[in-house]
Amino acid sequence: MEQVDITIIGAGVVGLAIAHRLSESQRGEIVVLEQHPHFGEESSSRNSEVIHAGMYYPDDTLKTRLCVRGNRLLYEFCERYGIPHRAVGKLIVANTPAEVSNVENLWAQGKRNGVPGLELIEAAQIRQMEPLVNARLALYSPTTGLVDAHQLMRFYEAQAESNGVILAYRSRVVGIDPLPNSYRVWITAENEEQFEIESRLVINAAGLGADKIASLVGIDIDSCGYRQHPCKGEYFSVANRHAGKIQHLIYPTPTAISLGIHTRLRLDGTLALGPNAFYVDDLDYDVNPDHKMDFFNSVREFLPFIEESDLAPEMAGIRAKLQAPGEKFRDFVIQEESARGLKGFINLLGIESPGLTASAAIAEYVDALVKDFF
Template sequence: MDKVDCLVVGAGVVGLAITRALAQLGREVLVAEKHQDAGMETSSRNSEVIHAGLYYPTGSLKAHLCVEGRNSLYAYCEERHIPYRRCGKLIVATSETQLEKLAAIHAQAHANGCHEVTMLTAVQAQAMEPALSCAAALSSPGTGIIDSHAYMLALRADAENAGALFAFDSEVVGGIATADGIAVWVCDGTGQETEVLAKTLINCGGLWAPRLARSIAGLNAESIPPPYFAKGNYYSLAGPAPFSRLIYPVPETGGLGVHLTLDLAGQARFGPDVEWLDNVDEAVDYTVEPTRADKFYCAIRAYWPQLPDASLQPAYAGVRPKIAPPDGNADFLFASHGNLRYLGLYGIESPGLTASLAIAAHAAKLLSHS
């Protein structure tokens, strides 16, 4: 049986950040990733937005780690020359009936430490973005965009330079909690299984983190949340972007509404919507149906009335790894077992990318006595 100090399961952006943090602390770290490369699920299927931390309940891990992670991420991008842009965003009320919700977001942002967020009249917002239609808006200058792939490459390079090892095409298919750690079975692409004893196992399985936890005998079942899957579809805009900032509507249940984001080349894309999936067992269908765009036009024209007909094209889809049903909300969850022989990270949806460095620091602190 092979033995290792720390086994990180999952090489998404959070798994990479935690691996980097632990390796730079001198821990021996092995990463098992079932795909052939890093970040091939949720981490490469999102808006690539650096969030400011406006929406989340004050005192929650999402609020704290987003604000802390945003600052760390901007600094890391500068240090490692990762492409990014602090473009800012506007959150818009498209009718008088939404002004109360907009004011509540403004108050929440300031409670979370985002004091740079300001309220704008419709005239002020339209002076910044002439194509915009709104009753009022919030300006969040701390919001930005990032090349998430370049970011993940930098995290992996830092981790490897600190001694971490990566095993791709290697899926953890089960295990058992013991007095000495977590013994797991790792299956490679040929079907061959290897048994590994990890003094500490860190479950960064994203969408599949709860399922992985349930495959390990001896873990406290009550500490493992049920998974819920919320698919988000994105559509790209044919033609030049009408805005220089990100444009977000007032949030909707399950997500932040159909918003406009930009990539670093200036291409505009809209999404995601919220499509709840049932009975997701082994794989996710990431197909973007062209007909779903029909509902986008109405939502977008609430803040950009000049959106041309037939200008939205299917782009890509992602899935939010939620741990609360459609009518609920949940914070990030860090669940331990057996004197931190196991640390499970559950429900690491947005703002997981923004918060990733802060999540890693938090996890490393939790694991400092393991």
Template structure:
């Protein structure tokens, strides 16, 4: 049976970032196991590709701290490695004065989290940035941006492989057993053939399936809810119409950031995501949901017509926050207290997981090995 030092379950952006961080920090045998045929096939590739600034999350939460740290790390990584990105900035727009209280809350919350470049704009200043945008007030976040997520993940995988990290695709972990000081993982391939690997350290970054992986060791504390978000695209006639992201104001107990504009690096515009809980993973888009997107964009840009919209894609977020729950933070925990030394769970890594990925990897490294200068 093969023996490795570190096994990472899941090759989404979090698993890849951990593989990259560990493989450049240590001379250890590292194995990444992924159930799909390649990296980033689920939540990591089905999102808005936004680099968030850190406005929304409660002060001192992991989401707040890792987002602010991760944003800076991500921009540096993109610059160093020629990953396409654009620091386009974001407007969070109050369309009437009734939204001003929540807008001011977000502004103060962002400042408390260390986002030091936020600006409050009035109607005239909004028009100076986006002349067609309807809004009474807005927060402008200059450090929000977008990136090519696929190129980012591709580079993480490439560098990890260059550092000796092994990747096992089309294989799924189906059983984990605690040995004396190691873990035995049973792995099943697409032909239902099983094999085993023994690992000193196991990192569960399995995204949508991370709570199920934890349950394999009878760690039953975590329950994930699947929260689906759909996207509709705007007609190509709007290409390059916007230079900044436009978001609505959300309340303090938000479950999503609301339907907003989504820009890609070619200037195309999508709208989304909406947000609703589902029991099964299904990436189809319901075209009858078009009104939600149409009225979501219409309040900002009154000239957009319903026929300008068409169904595009969707993603599913692994949320610890149920439909009636308040804020839930990331769970990033080494489980020695439960009797599982060197087993790390990463549960509920939804937004801002992409932005936070490199910071999360450093956080996990420090959990296991302490701070390394």
């Protein structure tokens, strides 16, 4: 049986960021196991590609800390290594009294979270910045931006590989046995051939599959609150005649389970809307064309230039949420599991938004947990 020091399960942006970081810190022999033929075939390629600033989440949470830190690290990486990105800035807009008070609360929360440069701006200034947007008040966040998620993952993968990390694609983890000082990881290859490796540490960065991986090692995911609740987000494209009309990301105020249907601005200036949010049982990525009217109604007040006929189904992603329907906010879980008798097993669960933004900061956090073992 092959022996390695660290096994990372999942080659999404988080698993790859961890592989990159641990390989830079020279933490022994590292293997990444990924069920698909390529990296980032799940959530990491099906999102808004926004570099979030960190004003949405409560004080003293991992989401806040890792988003604010991740935002800085991501801009540094992008600038240093030429990863396509742009600090376009964002406006969270308000028209009704309830929205105005939400925006003011976000401003106060953002200040507490240490988000730089936040400003409340009124209608005249909004019109100057975005002549086609209708809003009474907006929270302006200059450090919100866009990143090319594919290029970011390519960067993490290439750097990790050149530091000696083994990337094993088409390798699905199907079993994990705790041994006295390590783990036996059972893998099924694409041709259904089974093999196994022995690993001192295991890092579960399996995204939507992370709760299944946790149960494979014997954790009761219901009693410890590790069950994930997949929550779908669809996007509709906006007709090309509107490309270049909006310079900033325009968001409504958030809902209990999402940031609200917003503009998805791409680095090439084209526009889409999304994502909506609804819990699902199946992991299918179809977009329901019947949702078009909901999208139109969600944005018609603040983006009055968009017509219903401008919208067409585009793509969907699925969030790995720990928050069950009706539940309150849940934070990321990033946990070394010695307290459950699983020394050296690190779980990452509920890595929904802002997981892309936070990827380098999550990797730094995991590196600090791993350091104790070297």
